Amino acid sequence: MLERRSSIENELDIIAARRCAKEVAKELGFSTVDQVRIATAISELARNIVLYAKEGSIVVRALCEGEREGLEILVADKGPGIPNIELAMTDGYSTAGGLGAGLPGARRLMDTFRIDSQLGQGTTIVARKWKA
Amino acid sequence: MQQQVPILKIDDFWIASVQGSLHDQDVIEFKQALLSKITQPKSNGLIIDLTVLDVVDSFVTKTLIDIRGLAKLMGVPVVIAGMSPAVAITLVEMGLSLEGIDTALNLQKGLDKLRNPGKER
Numbered sequence: 001m002l003e004r005r006s007s008i009e010n011e012l013d014i015i016a017a018r019r020c021a022k023e024v025a026k027e028l029g030f031s032t033v034d035q036v037r038i039a040t041a042i043s044e045l046a047r048n049i050v051l052y053a054k055e056g057s058i059v060v061r062a063l064c065e066g067e068r069e070g071l072e073i074l075v076a077d078k079g080p081g082i083p084n085i086e087l088a089m090t091d092g093y094s095t096a097g098g099l100g101a102g103l104p105g106a107r108r109l110m111d112t113f114r115i116d117s118q119l120g121q122g123t124t125i126v127a128r129k130w131k132a
Numbered sequence: 133m134q135q136q137v138p139i140l141k142i143d144d145f146w147i148a149s150v151q152g153s154l155h156d157q158d159v160i161e162f163k164q165a166l167l168s169k170i171t172q173p174k175s176n177g178l179i180i181d182l183t184v185l186d187v188v189d190s191f192v193t194k195t196l197i198d199i200r201g202l203a204k205l206m207g208v209p210v211v212i213a214g215m216s217p218a219v220a221i222t223l224v225e226m227g228l229s230l231e232g233i234d235t236a237l238n239l240q241k242g243l244d245k246l247r248n249p250g251k252e253r
Binding site: 011012014015018019022032033035036037039040043044047091098099101102104105106108109 | 155157186187188189190191193194216218225226227228
């Protein structure tokens with residue numbers, strides 16, 4: 001099964017991770033728009049790692065469930081964690097002076113999105129996109 | 133990997149055509165370079181051409197909104213040109229509608245827009 005892992009430590013890794021995700025999505029036969037959706041979601045999630053956790057990793061892998069084919073994004077960091085996930089998922093809420101569109105935007109671009117965070121332990125995100 | 137975006141002048145219009153993926157520091161430098169250009173005399177408009185960008189995320193969007201806001205204060209109209217359909221769809225789905233930002237299908241239409249303000253297309 002196709003699987004790629006990117007370490008995220010700086011801005012350059014954000015570009016590398018989204019390029020890698022786009023390649024995987026293309027290889028799996030996702031449409032051009034879906035490739036851009038996936039790459040953009042990765043860009044938002046990778047930036048959050050750089051901004052808040054300093055380092056972490058993103059794994060992109062092929063999914064197969066019966067007839068359905070898709071792609072899964074696994075994001076993990078050992079950063080400070082998110083004190084209030086509901087707030088962090090709210091449009092326009094940002095603690096970094098951004099647009100507050102990163103997490104809620106990434107969620108909308110994917111089909112499923114699960115986020116777990118423990119204060120002082122880190123954050124993990126599992127997001128999936130199925131082929132149309 | 134340093135990405136310098138060339139900023140050219142045609143008549144009194146500044147044209148910045150992004151050449152490849154920009155990382156965050158590049159984006160910040162690009163913004164500063166643009167602002168130093170449009171504060172020069174005889175700056176009657178700015179076109180930012182995003183044709184080659186395959187990903188426009190919230191960070192780049194915020195920068196575009198910032199540039200537009202500052203340019204507006206200087207009385208310089210800004211047109212974003214060449215956004216791909218996939219990028220446009222993604223931005224709208226993310227809830228980033230680029231409201232209030234003038235856009236054009238390509239560089240030529242962007243120039244037409246600056247030359248004939250008020251006239252659509």
